[in-house]
Each structure stands twice: as structure tokens, then as C-alpha cells.
Amino acid sequence: MNLRAIGLAAALCCAGIAHAAAIPDFVPDMDTDQSACTDFNAWANNRWIKANPIPADKSRWGSFDALAEKSLNAQRGLVEDAAKNADAAKQGSIEQKIGWIYRAAMDEAAIERAGFDPIKKDLAAIAALKTRADVVTWLQHAHARAETRAFSFGVSADYKNAKRQIAFAGQGGLGLPGPEYYSKDEYAKLRAAYVAHITKLFELTGTPADEAASRASAVMALETQLAAASFLRVELRKPENQYHFVTLDEANKITPHWNWAQYFKVMKVDAGIKSAGGFSLSQPKFFAALDTLLAEAPVAQWQAYFAFHAIDSASPALSKAFQDENFAFYGKTINGTPEQELRWKRALAAVNGSMGQALGQLYVKAYFPPESKARMQVLVDNVRNALKARIEKLDWMSAETKAKAIAKWQTFLPKIGYPDTWRDWGGLTVSADSHYANLRAARAFNQRYQLAKIGKATDRYEWGMTPQTVNAYYSPSTNTINFPAAILQPPFFYAKGDDAINYGGIGAVIGHEAGHGFDDQGSQFDGEGNNANWWTAEDRQRFEERANKLVAQADEFAPLPQYPDKHANGRLTLGENIGDLGGLNMAYDAMLAATAGQPDPMLDGLSRDQRFFMNWAKVWAGAIRPEAQLVRLNTDPHAPAAFRTNAAPSNMPAFAKAYSCKAGDAMVRPDDKRVIIW
Known part of the structure; x- marks a missing residue:
């Protein structure tokens, strides 16, 4: 979405309604050493x-x-009540389900005992990939499990017929905040930190240090190629870069190594796609680059990419070592946040x-x-x-x-x-x-x-x-x-x-x-x-x-x-x-x-x-x-x-x-600089 x-009504209406003077106290917040006409904030x-x-x-x-x-x-009060009463709640009620989800999320001992067991089958399946066809098949089935790797996929209104919903396939697959982070010199240190983060996650799942570093480099190289074909955020503001309706035949010409009919069948949306007559392949340049990677990138590189993102996306729900590493990169390094949120907030x-x-x-x-x-x-x-x-x-x-x-x-x-x-x-x-x-x-x-x-x-x-x-x-x-x-x-x-x-x-x-x-x-x-x-x-x-x-x-x-x-x-x-x-x-x-x-x-x-x-x-x-x-x-x-x-x-x-501001004050735009649109 x-x-x-x-x-x-045809005109401004309604006399003001008399209400009790429930108002905030602005006075304590005012900095009288400042001027409202210079810097109102x-x-x-x-x-x-x-x-x-x-x-x-x-x-x-x-x-x-x-x-x-x-x-x-x-909300905390609501979910804690639901967790306390979940076993006695009506079977299948939202109160019971909310209570169980919260209770399981708060059970740190059980989460710690599980380690990374919840994703071991996924990692084993990735390790078993042998051919490019295996890579394509795995990616399709990952999307069917709502694990959107390499690109995004969702549903929204058709830009040319908003009364109907269609599928949208869009660029994605990156771990850094945006495409520019993969190429600009000013983000070199952040790229190094990202590679270190990838390496650490591989090591936490038992990969030897040298192999973990090699796999991290492979992940970074693949994401760098995806980033090079991606629009920047400001470019995505243009509707023409958000929507590109195609038939299945037209889509397959853009991605000859990726069969969209097969993908939609795996996703169990083929009937909806047929009804709509196609879908939005929103950024064709990106998908052409992705198709090239599916055809040319070594299987081992795709395995490293899939494995890392399987671990990374699951980390907040795995044992403490994974949670801490996830926060160390995305919380501290990216956003400068010193401490993790309390467990109840994460739950x-x-x-x-x-x-x-x-x-x-x-x-x-x-x-x-x-x-x-x-x-x-x-x-x-x-x-x-x-x-x-x-x-x-x-x-x-x-x-x-x-x-x-x-x-x-x-x-x-x-x-x-x-x-x-x-x-x-x-x-x-x-x-x-x-x-x-x-x-x-x-x-x-x-x-x-x-x-x-x-x-x-x-x-x-x-x-x-x-x-x-x-x-x-x-x-x-x-x-x-x-x-x-x-x-x-x-x-x-x-x-x-x-x-x-x-x-x-x-x-x-x-x-x-x-x-x-x-x-x-x-x-x-x-x-x-x-x-x-x-x-x-x-x-x-x-x-x-x-x-x-x-x-x-x-x-x-x-x-x-x-x-x-x-x-x-x-x-x-x-x-x-x-x-x-x-x-x-x-x-x-x-x-x-x-x-x-x-x-x-x-x-x-x-x-x-x-x-x-x-x-x-x-x-x-x-x-x-x-x-x-x-x-x-x-x-x-x-x-x-x-x-x-x-x-x-x-x-x-x-x-x-x-505020009795005068011409020349910083909070008074000159007539030639003042903007009125609506």
C-alpha cells in the first residue's frame, strides 16, 4: 500500500464549540534567551x-x-492481561492468540535453549543447493513462505485502474539503508562494519572464521550489484518508477532466467494474476540485473546471500548472541542507540x-x-x-x-x-x-x-x-x-x-x-x-x-x-x-x-x-x-x-x-522567497 x-459542505462552517480549557502549559518550555522571530523551534x-x-x-x-x-x-497492560488469561480464554479468540504470542516472546529461557535451531532446516536446505535451477526454486519457495529475498513482492491498487488490486514486484534485497551506501566513499566504514556483521552472524552458526569472512565478501559483492541497478529513494518518488504494468510474456522477456508463471504458481496467486491480466514489474532495470545474477553469479554466492539473510532476519527471535549482534549493527552502528529496548517492548x-x-x-x-x-x-x-x-x-x-x-x-x-x-x-x-x-x-x-x-x-x-x-x-x-x-x-x-x-x-x-x-x-x-x-x-x-x-x-x-x-x-x-x-x-x-x-x-x-x-x-x-x-x-x-x-x-x-516579527527576521521569508501553494 x-x-x-x-x-x-460548500463553505467553511460551524461556530466554535465551547470546551473546557484543557491545554498544555507552554510557558515552561519557552527559552526566553531565544527569539521566536529568529528561531521559533x-x-x-x-x-x-x-x-x-x-x-x-x-x-x-x-x-x-x-x-x-x-x-x-x-498496549503492555492489554497483552500482559491476555498472556495471563490466555489458557482460559475462548479457544481461538484474539485474546488467546495475542496472549500466547506475547508469552512465547517473553520466554527468554526457551528462546535461549533453542539457540538457532529454528532456522537450521532452512540453512541445511540452502547448503544443499547445487544448480542455478535450485537457486531459482529456493528463491520462489522462500517468497511463498513470506521470506522476501532479493526483491519485494506485494499487493496494491493498479495505478491505472485503482478500483482493482494487482501484484507489485519491486527492487529490494539490500541490507544497508539505501543503494548509495554501497558505492559512496563516505560510507566505506559502514560497509566494512556491515561485512563484519555478516561475518559475525556466520560465525555464530558455526562457520569457521576464514570461511565466514569469505562468504561475507560474497554477500557484499552480490548486494553491491543489486544496489547498482536500484533507484535511490528520491527517484522512487516518481510514479513512473513505482509502476510498470506487464503481461507474463513481457515480464519473462525482461527476466529470461526467471519464469514468472512458475513463480506465481508457487505463490498460489496465478488465478489473481490471470484475472488482472498481468502485474507491475515496477523497476525493469533492477529485474534485468537480478536476472543476470541468477544466470551468472556462482551458486555458492547465492547460498551465502540466502544464508546470511535467513540468519539476519531471524536474529531478533533467536538466542541472546544473535539478538545482541543484530542490535550492535542496526541499533548502535546504524542509528547510534546505546541500549536495546527492554524485553517487553520487543515482545x-x-x-x-x-x-x-x-x-x-x-x-x-x-x-x-x-x-x-x-x-x-x-x-x-x-x-x-x-x-x-x-x-x-x-x-x-x-x-x-x-x-x-x-x-x-x-x-x-x-x-x-x-x-x-x-x-x-x-x-x-x-x-x-x-x-x-x-x-x-x-x-x-x-x-x-x-x-x-x-x-x-x-x-x-x-x-x-x-x-x-x-x-x-x-x-x-x-x-x-x-x-x-x-x-x-x-x-x-x-x-x-x-x-x-x-x-x-x-x-x-x-x-x-x-x-x-x-x-x-x-x-x-x-x-x-x-x-x-x-x-x-x-x-x-x-x-x-x-x-x-x-x-x-x-x-x-x-x-x-x-x-x-x-x-x-x-x-x-x-x-x-x-x-x-x-x-x-x-x-x-x-x-x-x-x-x-x-x-x-x-x-x-x-x-x-x-x-x-x-x-x-x-x-x-x-x-x-x-x-x-x-x-x-x-x-x-x-x-x-x-x-x-x-x-x-x-x-x-x-x-x-x-509574534510581532519584522521584515529581515529569520522567521519572516522575503516576498520573493515566501511559498504559497495550497
């Missing part, structure tokens, strides 16, 4: 950041993370990865009151109406394109809190005895659930996030904006709180997700979810000119003083930055409409507009470890939090007015 995460958040250091088991810490931690603690992650929507069913029942959903619906309606009004008033867009933009707006589907219909888990078999077996069973079960959609109608009401997730998202293929229950809490949302704070928090999130429908990617999809052009050439050019200014603003930002040459990637983060800019403007307009004619209560000495912008800042309060930030500059479509706090307000005259 192609998601854009943050995380129908520093002024609003410095004290909070100093008072809330990054925990040892985290790579970053901020408002999002604190709320996610609150959600984790709530809870196993539950979420296996039965996340089922756990969400318990979470909603315990923690999401109906009044929160009702208040959120009012906010959603008002922000959506603000978007419509802004489109109608655009001075750079023609009437022809405006009409099509409004047509897309009319088909938006907001979803709040949780699914209307809960998923059935009847076919999943788990036990309290084997952590790894449970993970494997759930992975295969969830894959079958997804693959069964191939060739069938797209369900706009399906969710791509669990209710307990602190995030929100837009889906271009379904034209839906989605707000899980867990984000509908302070500091984003106050069910009985001040309008200004709600619009500056969750209101801006609503606008952000709606804005994704009109960002650099979403604007290439129509209201039906199809990748189709609804723009005149002149309007598209005007849009690009404005978007390029926003790219330039992000490109200037260097988040790490110790790395002054490392900047945000304005092109990679463009969609999120458009979402922020448009979303905050929509939310501000909606707040003005909702509070029209009402006196400003001046809470804590702050005006309504000041509270609005302060809560926007509070949402993005946080810090990140340098190692993690460096990786995110290459891989994360979201700009650094400090930039997000400042960028959108600095483009808004309302912010300058609220």
Missing part, C-alpha cells in the same frame, strides 16, 4: 528538549515518541507485527471513547472545507484545473480511529511454546491475507495502520485520509480542549494528510486513485515553480552543527513539506472560521494565534542522535523536526503578525 504518513522547544533527553534505548525522542511510549504502555513489537489489527481491537475498546471520534469529525470537516475554500481562491490556478482539484476534494474519504469491520484471525495457529514458530506462522498468514486480494476490488475502507499507531497517513490509490486512535491524544488532540491548540495540533495533521492529495506525488493521482494528469500544462508549471522554492528552503537546512555540509534533501522531503505548509494554512483558516465572533481568552498570556503556532511547535519538539539523523537525510521523506517547526510558519504572514 502506497501511503503518505505524517505521521462536504529553539524559542518554543529548547527547554523541553533539555528536560527530556533521548532515552538510552531510542535513536530520537520527541512529542511523537513520548506519545508512542504512552501507547506502548497501554510487544512481535505482537504488533503478527496481529497488530487484533491488538488494535482491544486498544480501541479500552482507550478510545466515542466522544473523541465525534470531536475529531468536526475538526476533519472544518479543515477539509478550508482546503476547498483555499483551492477556490488560488490566484495561480486556472478554472479548468480548479474544477478537477475540487472534484478530487469531493471524493476524499476520511477515516477516524479504527476500521468499521475488524479482520478475522481464524486461520492463524499459534502457541505459547515457540516464539520463532509464531512469527513465521503469522508472517505467512498475513502474506496469504494480502495476496488473496490480487485481481479483486480495492477496499477503500481498509486500514494500512493499526489503531494504536501514533501517526496518520494519506493513501493516493484510495484517496483516503486516515487518523488512528492513538494520535488523537495530547499534544495533538484534546477532546475537551481549546480550539486554537487543537487546530495547531491535530488540525494541522488533518490538513497535512489532505495536502498529500495535492503534493508533488499525490497531485499526479486523480480522485479515483488513478495515476492520471488532471492539470493544464501551464498550471503544472506554476505548481512546479512554487514547489521548487520549497525544495530550495529545505536544501539550505543543515541539522547537525558537527556536519555543516550535510543538508536536508528538499526533493526527497518535498511531499511532506508541501503537506506541512498547506496543512498549517488550512488549519489556521479552519480555526478562524470555527472561532469567528468569539472573544480570545488569552490563555497563559498567549493569544489564540500564538497558541495555535505554539502547539504546532510542540508537536515537533524533539532531538535525534547524529547517526540516526545522517541516515534519515538519505532515507526519510520527512525533513528534520527543527525544520518542520520553522518552515511552514516562516512562510505565513499570520505567524509574523502573531
Whole structure:
């Protein structure tokens, strides 16, 4: 599912609703040594950041993370109750299955006794491969077990006919964060650390040191070839690099050593593929390179690659030595995190990865009151109406394109809190005895659930996030904006709180997700979810000119003083930055409409507009470890939090007015640099 995460009245409506003044106390977080007009993020958040250091088991810490931690603690109570009562629970109930998965994940003694026994059969099967045909067969059957090696495979809406679901085969198979890590000189030390990690994992399974090092070099060489044929993250933002529909015959011409009909038969999706008439071979260049490797790379090299990834992917569920090595590379080396998460958090992650929507069913029942959903619906309606009004008033867009933009707006589907219909888990078999077996069973079960959609109608009401997730998202293929229950809490949302704070928090999130429908990617999809052009050439050019200014603003930002040459990637983060800019403007307009004619209560000495912008800042309060930030500059479509706090307000005259900022202040963009898109 192609998601854009943050995380129908004809006009603006609805007078503000009177609510108790449930608001955050902004004053202690303000750094009076700073100026709101110079660096709003520093002024609003410095004290909070100093008072809330990054925990040892985290790579970053901020408002999002604190709320996610609150959600984790709530979930912990639910799964511990389920584990305690699982044996007596109704046979086959979600409570029993969740309880058993959690109990098995918490049984460290049993996991330690098992060592790497759970994957020995897999490693033996890999060791027995003798021919290139064996390699192909093994890879096909690995995918059928939901172990996606060498490339990715999944299901999503057809970009040209979004009402149906089709299969997508895409690039993949890499262990480092992105293709550039295999070639750029600046990542040489990380490549060496990766080879050392591969070597260590082979040694932990009994491979002699010299042989382990040789096999690690073979793995690195194969992945380097895959990386050379892979798109960078920023290139994958283009829909044409995400989708390439082919028939089976056309696909087989690209990969003559890989028979797609046979693959789909092994995957048991051949009927769905036939119904759809083909599938998306999304990056043909990558698959041509993969085909060459299947034809030319030595069998022993493929064996090393398969074995390493079998060990590596299983490591978090194996004995302590494997867990520690997994964390040493991916946690410490990649992200700079000093300590592993506590066992209960890792066990809870196993539950979420296996039965996340089922756990969400318990979470909603315990923690999401109906009044929160009702208040959120009012906010959603008002922000959506603000978007419509802004489109109608655009001075750079023609009437022809405006009409099509409004047509897309009319088909938006907001979803709040949780699914209307809960998923059935009847076919999943788990036990309290084997952590790894449970993970494997759930992975295969969830894959079958997804693959069964191939060739069938797209369900706009399906969710791509669990209710307990602190995030929100837009889906271009379904034209839906989605707000899980867990984000509908302070500091984003106050069910009985001040309008200004709600619009500056969750209101801006609503606008952000709606804005994704009109960002650099979403604007290439129509209201039906199809990748189709609804723009005149002149309007598209005007849009690009404005978007390029926003790219330039992000490109200037260097988040790490110790790395002054490392900047945000304005092109990679463009969609999120458009979402922020448009979303905050929509939310501000909606707040003005909702509070029209009402006196400003001046809470804590702050005006309504000041509270609005302060809560926007509070949402993005946080810090990140340098190692993690460096990786995110290459891989994360979201700009650094400090930039997000400042960028959108600095483009808004309302912010300058609220804080009495003047021309020349850093938070006041000059007219020729200020960006207005939506």
C-alpha cells in the first residue's frame, strides 16, 4: 500500500464549540534567551528538549515518541492481561492468540535453549543447493513462505485502474539503508562494519572464521550489484518508477532466467494474476540485473546471500548472541542507540507485527471513547472545507484545473480511529511454546491475507495502520485520509480542549494528510486513485515553480552543527513539506472560521494565534542522535523536526503578525522567497 504518513459542505462552517480549557502549559518550555522571530523551534522547544533527553534505548525522542511510549504502555497492560488469561480464554479468540504470542516472546529461557535451531532446516536446505535451477526454486519457495529475498513482492491498487488490486514486484534485497551506501566513499566504514556483521552472524552458526569472512565478501559483492541497478529513494518518488504494468510474456522477456508463471504458481496467486491480466514489474532495470545474477553469479554466492539473510532476519527471535549482534549493527552502528529496548517492548513489537489489527481491537475498546471520534469529525470537516475554500481562491490556478482539484476534494474519504469491520484471525495457529514458530506462522498468514486480494476490488475502507499507531497517513490509490486512535491524544488532540491548540495540533495533521492529495506525488493521482494528469500544462508549471522554492528552503537546512555540509534533501522531503505548509494554512483558516465572533481568552498570556503556532511547535519538539539523523537525510521523506517547526510558519504572514516579527527576521521569508501553494 502506497501511503503518505505524517505521521462536504460548500463553505467553511460551524461556530466554535465551547470546551473546557484543557491545554498544555507552554510557558515552561519557552527559552526566553531565544527569539521566536529568529528561531521559533529553539524559542518554543529548547527547554523541553533539555528536560527530556533521548532515552538510552531510542535513536530520537520527541512529542511523537513520548506519545508512542504512552501507547506502548497501554498496549503492555492489554497483552500482559491476555498472556495471563490466555489458557482460559475462548479457544481461538484474539485474546488467546495475542496472549500466547506475547508469552512465547517473553520466554527468554526457551528462546535461549533453542539457540538457532529454528532456522537450521532452512540453512541445511540452502547448503544443499547445487544448480542455478535450485537457486531459482529456493528463491520462489522462500517468497511463498513470506521470506522476501532479493526483491519485494506485494499487493496494491493498479495505478491505472485503482478500483482493482494487482501484484507489485519491486527492487529490494539490500541490507544497508539505501543503494548509495554501497558505492559512496563516505560510507566505506559502514560497509566494512556491515561485512563484519555478516561475518559475525556466520560465525555464530558455526562457520569457521576464514570461511565466514569469505562468504561475507560474497554477500557484499552480490548486494553491491543489486544496489547498482536500484533507484535511490528520491527517484522512487516518481510514479513512473513505482509502476510498470506487464503481461507474463513481457515480464519473462525482461527476466529470461526467471519464469514468472512458475513463480506465481508457487505463490498460489496465478488465478489473481490471470484475472488482472498481468502485474507491475515496477523497476525493469533492477529485474534485468537480478536476472543476470541468477544466470551468472556462482551458486555458492547465492547460498551465502540466502544464508546470511535467513540468519539476519531471524536474529531478533533467536538466542541472546544473535539478538545482541543484530542490535550492535542496526541499533548502535546504524542509528547510534546505546541500549536495546527492554524485553517487553520487543515482545510487544512481535505482537504488533503478527496481529497488530487484533491488538488494535482491544486498544480501541479500552482507550478510545466515542466522544473523541465525534470531536475529531468536526475538526476533519472544518479543515477539509478550508482546503476547498483555499483551492477556490488560488490566484495561480486556472478554472479548468480548479474544477478537477475540487472534484478530487469531493471524493476524499476520511477515516477516524479504527476500521468499521475488524479482520478475522481464524486461520492463524499459534502457541505459547515457540516464539520463532509464531512469527513465521503469522508472517505467512498475513502474506496469504494480502495476496488473496490480487485481481479483486480495492477496499477503500481498509486500514494500512493499526489503531494504536501514533501517526496518520494519506493513501493516493484510495484517496483516503486516515487518523488512528492513538494520535488523537495530547499534544495533538484534546477532546475537551481549546480550539486554537487543537487546530495547531491535530488540525494541522488533518490538513497535512489532505495536502498529500495535492503534493508533488499525490497531485499526479486523480480522485479515483488513478495515476492520471488532471492539470493544464501551464498550471503544472506554476505548481512546479512554487514547489521548487520549497525544495530550495529545505536544501539550505543543515541539522547537525558537527556536519555543516550535510543538508536536508528538499526533493526527497518535498511531499511532506508541501503537506506541512498547506496543512498549517488550512488549519489556521479552519480555526478562524470555527472561532469567528468569539472573544480570545488569552490563555497563559498567549493569544489564540500564538497558541495555535505554539502547539504546532510542540508537536515537533524533539532531538535525534547524529547517526540516526545522517541516515534519515538519505532515507526519510520527512525533513528534520527543527525544520518542520520553522518552515511552514516562516512562510505565513499570520505567524509574523502573531509574534510581532519584522521584515529581515529569520522567521519572516522575503516576498520573493515566501511559498504559497495550497
